[in-house]
Amino acid sequence: MGRRLLLALLLLLTAAPLASAPPAETEAPSVLISRQLLRDAHLAVGDIVLLSADRAGSHGGRFRIAGVYEPTPDPMKYNVERLEARLHLPDLIRLTANPADPQSAESVSVVNVRLADPADADRFATDVARRSVGLVARPTARGADGDLFTVLERFHVAIAAVTMVGSTAFLLALMVIRAEERRDMVGMLRLIGVSRRSIVVEILIEGVLVALAGAIFGVLLAAAAQYGINRFFQARYDTTLVFVRVTGSIVVRCLVIALPVGVVTGAAAAWTLLRRAPASLIRR
Amino acid sequence: MTGFALARRTAARYKTRTTLAVAGVAIIAALNFDMLLLSRGLLISFADMIDSAGFDVRVTGSTGLPALRIPVAGAARLADDIRRLPEVDDVAIVRFEPALLRAADGRERQISLVGTSGGSTRGGWTLLRGRDIDSRDSRDSSNSIDSNESADSPPAVITRRLAADFGLEPGSVLRVRAGVPGERSVLPFLSYRVIGVANFSFEAAGEYTVATTLEGSRALGEGNPGDEADVVLVASKPEAGSDAAVAAIARLRPDLHVYSNQEVVEQFNRNGFAYFRQISLVLSTTTAVFTVLLVATLLTVSVNQRLGEIAALRAIGISRRHVAGMLLWESALLVGLGGAIALPLGGALAIGLDHILRRMPGLPEQLHFFVFEPRAVVLHAALLAATGVVAALYPVRIAVTLPIAATMRRELGS
Numbered sequence: 001m002g003r004r005l006l007l008a009l010l011l012l013l014t015a016a017p018l019a020s021a022p023p024a025e026t027e028a029p030s031v032l033i034s035r036q037l038l039r040d041a042h043l044a045v046g047d048i049v050l051l052s053a054d055r056a057g058s059h060g061g062r063f064r065i066a067g068v069y070e071p072t073p074d075p076m077k078y079n080v081e082r083l084e085a086r087l088h089l090p091d092l093i094r095l096t097a098n099p100a101d102p103q104s105a106e107s108v109s110v111v112n113v114r115l116a117d118p119a120d121a122d123r124f125a126t127d128v129a130r131r132s133v134g135l136v137a138r139p140t141a142r143g144a145d146g147d148l149f150t151v152l153e154r155f156h157v158a159i160a161a162v163t164m165v166g167s168t169a170f171l172l173a174l175m176v177i178r179a180e181e182r183r184d185m186v187g188m189l190r191l192i193g194v195s196r197r198s199i200v201v202e203i204l205i206e207g208v209l210v211a212l213a214g215a216i217f218g219v220l221l222a223a224a225a226q227y228g229i230n231r232f233f234q235a236r237y238d239t240t241l242v243f244v245r246v247t248g249s250i251v252v253r254c255l256v257i258a259l260p261v262g263v264v265t266g267a268a269a270a271w272t273l274l275r276r277a278p279a280s281l282i283r284r
Numbered sequence: 285m286t287g288f289a290l291a292r293r294t295a296a297r298y299k300t301r302t303t304l305a306v307a308g309v310a311i312i313a314a315l316n317f318d319m320l321l322l323s324r325g326l327l328i329s330f331a332d333m334i335d336s337a338g339f340d341v342r343v344t345g346s347t348g349l350p351a352l353r354i355p356v357a358g359a360a361r362l363a364d365d366i367r368r369l370p371e372v373d374d375v376a377i378v379r380f381e382p383a384l385l386r387a388a389d390g391r392e393r394q395i396s397l398v399g400t401s402g403g404s405t406r407g408g409w410t411l412l413r414g415r416d417i418d419s420r421d422s423r424d425s426s427n428s429i430d431s432n433e434s435a436d437s438p439p440a441v442i443t444r445r446l447a448a449d450f451g452l453e454p455g456s457v458l459r460v461r462a463g464v465p466g467e468r469s470v471l472p473f474l475s476y477r478v479i480g481v482a483n484f485s486f487e488a489a490g491e492y493t494v495a496t497t498l499e500g501s502r503a504l505g506e507g508n509p510g511d512e513a514d515v516v517l518v519a520s521k522p523e524a525g526s527d528a529a530v531a532a533i534a535r536l537r538p539d540l541h542v543y544s545n546q547e548v549v550e551q552f553n554r555n556g557f558a559y560f561r562q563i564s565l566v567l568s569t570t571t572a573v574f575t576v577l578l579v580a581t582l583l584t585v586s587v588n589q590r591l592g593e594i595a596a597l598r599a600i601g602i603s604r605r606h607v608a609g610m611l612l613w614e615s616a617l618l619v620g621l622g623g624a625i626a627l628p629l630g631g632a633l634a635i636g637l638d639h640i641l642r643r644m645p646g647l648p649e650q651l652h653f654f655v656f657e658p659r660a661v662v663l664h665a666a667l668l669a670a671t672g673v674v675a676a677l678y679p680v681r682i683a684v685t686l687p688i689a690a691t692m693r694r695e696l697g698s
Contacts (some may be wrong), residue, residue, distance in 0.1 A: 079558045151644045158640055162315050169308035170578045173301045177585050
């Protein structure tokens with residue numbers, strides 16, 4: 001199909017098997033039907049359907065289902081039933097034009113334009129507005145600020161930050177308990193001449209390793225969970241939209257954040273041990 | 285000595301780790317509390333917002349987003365017919381128009397012009413200064429628009445932000461024309477008398493709203509059909525209720541779509557609110573599991589460190605029940621103290637998260653995502669109580685099943 005337009009609202013749809021259709025209907029214009037509509041209306045490729053812009057079915061037209069398509073996933077429509085059909089533009093105009101208004105046969109809702117240089121979007125929009133009264137050109141690229149998905153991203157980053165602070169407190173508590181466990185051993189090491197520096201380095205490395213291991217485990221858990229989460233919500237909303245995706249950048253961010261968390265908690269644990277005299281560590 | 289007293293002494297003995305664990309629980313529980321606030325916050329806020337307009341029934345030409353709805357034709361006659369229904373107390377016709385305001389510096393700013401039928405004592409705004417639009421303003425002033433500066437110019441109640449940003453007060457004159465930015469237009473600017481300044485319930489952040497009479501809205505000219513409404517608002521009589529009014533209007537005009545406020549909220553709950561309901565469910569479950577795992581880990585490590593001590597307590601005759609009680613109380617102290625701190629902390633965090641989410645484009649300023657309700661505190665307490673018990677199960681099992689003699693020989697002997 002060359003020029004196609006999304007028929008936003010399918011008000012009437014009836015189907016008849018191709019075999020029982022009269023010969024003239026085999027030349028009916030073709031239409032593509034969304035997977036969801038094909039399933040819900042119990043249709044099949046090759047069926048003849050009647051499409052009309054009004055409930056009564058007046059001024060309708062017969063179309064042959066040429067194929068089925070998966071609607072482009074759209075986060076703004078994830079909880080909307082995608083009961084859609086795609087027609088050739090002249091067919092759609094014939095179906096929806098108002099005979100009393102000749103202009104309606106010359107009208108379209110939207111014209112999609114691909115610019116040679118996307119950076120020219122603002123200049124192009126200004127040109128269009130200057131040349132045609134009532135026509136508005138809007139870039140499809142996401143805005144830098146105030147965009148819905150930018151706001152949601154900030155919200156998720158804020159939640160991740162709070163979770164990190166909570167996790168740091170827990171890791172710190174865990175490292176302090178571990179340090180307490182090894183108080184006698186560290187005391188003896190200090191008494192036989194092992195330097196503070198060596199002990200600090202050992203505890204710091206342990207903190208970093210624990211934090212990194214936690215981050216790697218978290219990434220693996222998220223990677224495993226993303227499959228289940230996506231399958232659940234894709235089935236729930238009958239969409240191919242991907243809800244969760246563990247990307248390389250997220251993995252890198254997790255590991256990079258884990259590093260300073262490990263260093264800070266390790267340093268704090270080392271401080272609880274090394275601020276005391278070696279003798280007091282072995283309770284002398 | 286009771287289990288609580290033993291737990292209190294343990295917490296006092298290990299101050300640092302107790303403080304850190306309580307801090308961790310407080311932060312995660314605050315996030316969990318916020319997710320409980322989020323689970324219904326937007327819905328409560330939305331219901332409050334639409335109820336605040338004083339109308340409990342809405343009549344529209346079609347379903348769908350406001351911008352895509354078919355207008356209601358013959359609105360004036362429809363309003364009269366509805367007003368005569370015994371279930372109806374008040375009716376207002378509302379029309380929304382994008383318009384442009386010319387500022388003193390010559391630049392044009394977009395505004396939302398709300399045309400509403402006069403005589404109604406209600407509206408989607410709260411008056412701050414000046415006076416409201418009333419029946420005195422409803423006479424047809426469109427004929428006198430040409431005399432731009434005259435007292436017969438349509439009245440306008442403007443939003444507080446517009447008044448502050450443009451230095452407008454009751455008595456000032458607004459220069460407005462139909463259209464949206466970027467459009468070329470030869471339409472003239474018309475003058476509107478500012479009669480009041482108000483807070484608008486449905487106004488989005490960064491938006492300027494101006495309310496006027498229906499005649500004032502029609503006066504803009506091109507693209508403003510005479511007798512159409514975007515929505516007809518109806519207030520039912522208290523003794524009849526909104527459901528009876530909806531049924532009566534639906535009988536009167538079956539071709540229109542009639543909703544009570546409860547139905548609008550229910551639709552919003554099914555469609556617009558689904559994302560936040562799900563994210564709050566996922567995050568509250570995740571944070572609860574996270575808290576259980578972390579408290580259980582801390583208690584388990586702590587018990588493993590004190591195996592000798594626990595074996596000694598058992599050896600001197602402290603029963604298994606007492607030891608289990610001590611660990612349950614330790615868990616309860618960590619989770620209880622953290623949970624209590626989580627309430628104010630969660631409140632502060634909710635303000636910050638709400639601030640982030642309210643920057644969504646086109647969102648009414650009075651809409652909030654996190655709304656406090658007692659139910660959330662009860663749920664928060666119940667969740668934390670369950671967390672405390674579940675987190676203590678494994679450490680309790682270790683403590684009550686340990687072999688006393690072997691443990692003492694191993695732990696104390698070494």
